[in-house]
Amino acid sequence: MxxxxxxxxxxxxxxxxxxxVAPAGPDMIQGLARRAFVGTSANGEYKSRLWLTxxxxxxxxxxxxxxAIVLLxxxxxxxxxxxxxxxxxxxxxxLVRSVWDPVTGEFGSLPFLVGTLLTSLIALLIAVVFSLAVxxxxxxxYRRGPTSSFIKGIVELLAGIPSVxxxxxxxAFFVPAVRFVEMRIHVAPYGVGILTxxxxxxxxxxxxxxxxxxxxxxxxPADLKEAALSLGATRFEVIKKVxxxxxxxxxxxxxxLSLGRALGETMAVTMVIGNSNMLPKSIFAPANTMASxxxxxFTEATGKVYLASLVEIALVLFVVTAIINIVGKVIIxxxxxxx
Amino acid sequence: MKRFVxxxxxxxxxxxxxxxxxxxxxxxxxxxxxxxxxxYSKMFDIYSREYGVKVNYQxxxxxxxxxxxxxxxxxxxxxxxxxxxxxxxxxxAPIIHVPVCAxxxxxxxxxxxxxxxxxTPDVIADIYLGKIVKWSDPRIASANQGMAIPDLPLxxxxxSDGSGTTFIFSDYLSKVSKGWQEKVGRGTALNWPTGLGAKxxxxxxxxxxxxxxxxxxxxxxxxxxxKMAYSSVRNRSGMxxxxxxxxxxxxxxxxxxxxxxxxxxxxxxxxxxxxxxxxWVLAYREQAYQGHTEAKAxxxxxxxxxxxHEGQKYAEPMQYAPxxxxxxxxxxxxxxxxxxxxxxLL
Numbered sequence: 001m002x003x004x005x006x007x008x009x010x011x012x013x014x015x016x017x018x019x020x021v022a023p024a025g026p027d028m029i030q031g032l033a034r035r036a037f038v039g040t041s042a043n044g045e046y047k048s049r050l051w052l053t054x055x056x057x058x059x060x061x062x063x064x065x066x067x068a069i070v071l072l073x074x075x076x077x078x079x080x081x082x083x084x085x086x087x088x089x090x091x092x093x094x095l096v097r098s099v100w101d102p103v104t105g106e107f108g109s110l111p112f113l114v115g116t117l118l119t120s121l122i123a124l125l126i127a128v129v130f131s132l133a134v135x136x137x138x139x140x141x142y143r144r145g146p147t148s149s150f151i152k153g154i155v156e157l158l159a160g161i162p163s164v165x166x167x168x169x170x171x172a173f174f175v176p177a178v179r180f181v182e183m184r185i186h187v188a189p190y191g192v193g194i195l196t197x198x199x200x201x202x203x204x205x206x207x208x209x210x211x212x213x214x215x216x217x218x219x220x221p222a223d224l225k226e227a228a229l230s231l232g233a234t235r236f237e238v239i240k241k242v243x244x245x246x247x248x249x250x251x252x253x254x255x256x257l258s259l260g261r262a263l264g265e266t267m268a269v270t271m272v273i274g275n276s277n278m279l280p281k282s283i284f285a286p287a288n289t290m291a292s293x294x295x296x297x298f299t300e301a302t303g304k305v306y307l308a309s310l311v312e313i314a315l316v317l318f319v320v321t322a323i324i325n326i327v328g329k330v331i332i333x334x335x336x337x338x339x
Numbered sequence: 340m341k342r343f344v345x346x347x348x349x350x351x352x353x354x355x356x357x358x359x360x361x362x363x364x365x366x367x368x369x370x371x372x373x374x375x376x377x378x379y380s381k382m383f384d385i386y387s388r389e390y391g392v393k394v395n396y397q398x399x400x401x402x403x404x405x406x407x408x409x410x411x412x413x414x415x416x417x418x419x420x421x422x423x424x425x426x427x428x429x430x431x432a433p434i435i436h437v438p439v440c441a442x443x444x445x446x447x448x449x450x451x452x453x454x455x456x457x458x459t460p461d462v463i464a465d466i467y468l469g470k471i472v473k474w475s476d477p478r479i480a481s482a483n484q485g486m487a488i489p490d491l492p493l494x495x496x497x498x499s500d501g502s503g504t505t506f507i508f509s510d511y512l513s514k515v516s517k518g519w520q521e522k523v524g525r526g527t528a529l530n531w532p533t534g535l536g537a538k539x540x541x542x543x544x545x546x547x548x549x550x551x552x553x554x555x556x557x558x559x560x561x562x563x564x565x566k567m568a569y570s571s572v573r574n575r576s577g578m579x580x581x582x583x584x585x586x587x588x589x590x591x592x593x594x595x596x597x598x599x600x601x602x603x604x605x606x607x608x609x610x611x612x613x614x615x616x617x618x619w620v621l622a623y624r625e626q627a628y629q630g631h632t633e634a635k636a637x638x639x640x641x642x643x644x645x646x647x648h649e650g651q652k653y654a655e656p657m658q659y660a661p662x663x664x665x666x667x668x669x670x671x672x673x674x675x676x677x678x679x680x681x682x683x684l685l
Contacts, residue, residue: 179550288499300527
């Protein structure tokens with residue numbers, strides 16, 4: 001059955017023949033598709049029959065975006081509500097007290113705050129050096145080829161290793177090595193401690209900054225680099241004065257990603273940090289982080305204030321992560337090169 | 340295609356109905372301590388084969404078991420820790436503590452070349468308080484006459500996670516050392532004055548094995564299975580007792596209160612190992628509460644009675660200490676005191 005397409009093209013109110021729809025036959029599939037996806041609306045115009053119209057698609061996108069925000073606030077609210085008993089009883093002193101005593105009911109989160117920030121920042125400092133080196137190496141020097149793919153693959157593999165395996169490896173091999181060094185330099189030969197945890201964390205967070213950095217560095221426009229080279233700059237000077245400043249904000253975004261991972265890392269840290277709930281006195285001393293104390297004590301916690309204090313530590317971690325992310329974003333925006 | 344989908348759905352629905360009819364039989368739900376989990380697994384498996392009643396036990400920790408029992412989401416809880424006053428009040432109704440078996444905590448150490456180190460209660464307390472810092476301390480030497488102990492610094496290792504093992508250990512130290520009682524106290528998680536924390540028995544054992552001159556505490560079963568070096572401890576009668584199943588059972592030979600909310604630490608029994616402890620099954624004394632039928636209550640009571648009588652023979656082969664005769668009698672009395680609407684169930 002052939003169908004005629006009629007549309008009022010000249011505005012005279014009279015529908016004229018503008019074409020025909022192909023009937024079933026050799027063009028059957030095309031015809032079927034056309035019939036399925038393209039229909040005629042009341043005035044004879046083409047209309048998509050797909051349920052996924054433009055407006056539906058947009059609505060779905062909005063919904064997904066909003067549900068992410070709603071989820072974030074839901075987490076924030078539920079954490080606050082569950083930690084109310086502790087907030088009411090201890091108040092703001094929770095953030096500055098350094099006693100964690102489940103027996104007498106005194107709780108303070110300062111040792112864990114200090115432990116988290118110390119380990120994350122030291123890990124970041126160590127990791128940034130290596131990430132930057134790897135991203136320059138892969139973004140500038142070995143952009144293509146077997147070496148590049150190999151190193152890229154290995155660095156990305158580091159990100160894929162489960163953190164529990166880092167913890168086991170750390171405990172079985174790294175800790176004795178650190179203990180050996182500590183015995184040589186005459187400090188308490190624990191093996192575990194802030195330094196060990198920071199070193200293992202730094203290995204774990206290298207891939208994030210390295211991958212993002214590599215992408216950004218490889219996207220620096222060639223004409224900028226060639227201009228510098230033509231002015232007589234050495235390769236190193238090109239990297240220092242053209243590539244890195246251009247890629248600054250992207251590299252910083254990668255660094256921020258790494259820091260975010262380091263702040264929340266639980267399993268690997270809890271196995272090698274020594275789990276001492278007191279403020280650390282030196283970099284070799286054992287300490288504890290917020291994620292680690294929650295992982296350790298949550299299952300056995302009885303008592304309203306004890307549980308609420310653990311949830312409050314989660315809340316503090318949440319807020320600290322949020323603040324660091326916001327500050328980081330501001331820095332990235334400020335550092336971005338105007339185009 | 341359509342026909343295949345219809346057939347598939349019918350099959351799924353049918354199997355769902357079938358399993359629902361199997362689930363008609365009583366299933367008892369319990370949760371709690373991880374220490375007796377291997378023993379309970381075996382006990383419940385045999386019980387379901389003999390009596391057809393399935394028991395679903397989740398080893399979420401003593402604290403979790405107590406919490407779930409208070410919330411009445413489980414039929415019974417299991418704990419290595421006696422419920423505290425606050426928890427008993429939160430529960431609202433009396434909860435019985437029925438002991439099922441006992442375990443012990445050993446003090447393990449890493450001293451190259453030494454074995455069978457003997458420790459006294461005050462020495463252990465002062466090591467964990469941070470007052471004794473070297474193995475060459477005269478107080479350790481005096482308990483170990485004639486043994487050459489290397490002069491290593493003492494590294495104290497404790498549990499980083501909350502645990503019934505920590506409870507038994509701290510309960511013992513609170514009884515034998517006033518300094519410990521004042522400074523630290525007893526609990527599943529403590530404010531340790533010194534030392535490194537490791538997660539779980541394997542964590543402590545691993546760290547002790549790696550660190551020369553270290554001392555830590557683990558469950559007896561774990562130490563036996565992993566062939567670790569552990570010390571003899573002097574008990575209240577003055578004997579240096581080596582931890583074993585026999586000495587743990589011997590620790591029960593003391594006056595036990597009828598509600599069995601007793602800890603066996605620092606036992607008066609002459610040959611008992613002083614770092615022993617019960618593990619309990621917890622249930623409400625009055626079983627007529629929301630969602631709890633009389634049939635379920637009767638099954639529960641039968642299960643607990645079986646665990647304290649016929650189930651005891653599975654304890655020793657798995658290296659748990661079975662209940663001594665007096666403890667069994669007291670457990671029986673507790674089980675008989677469970678009522679449904681005031682009426683006894685057994």
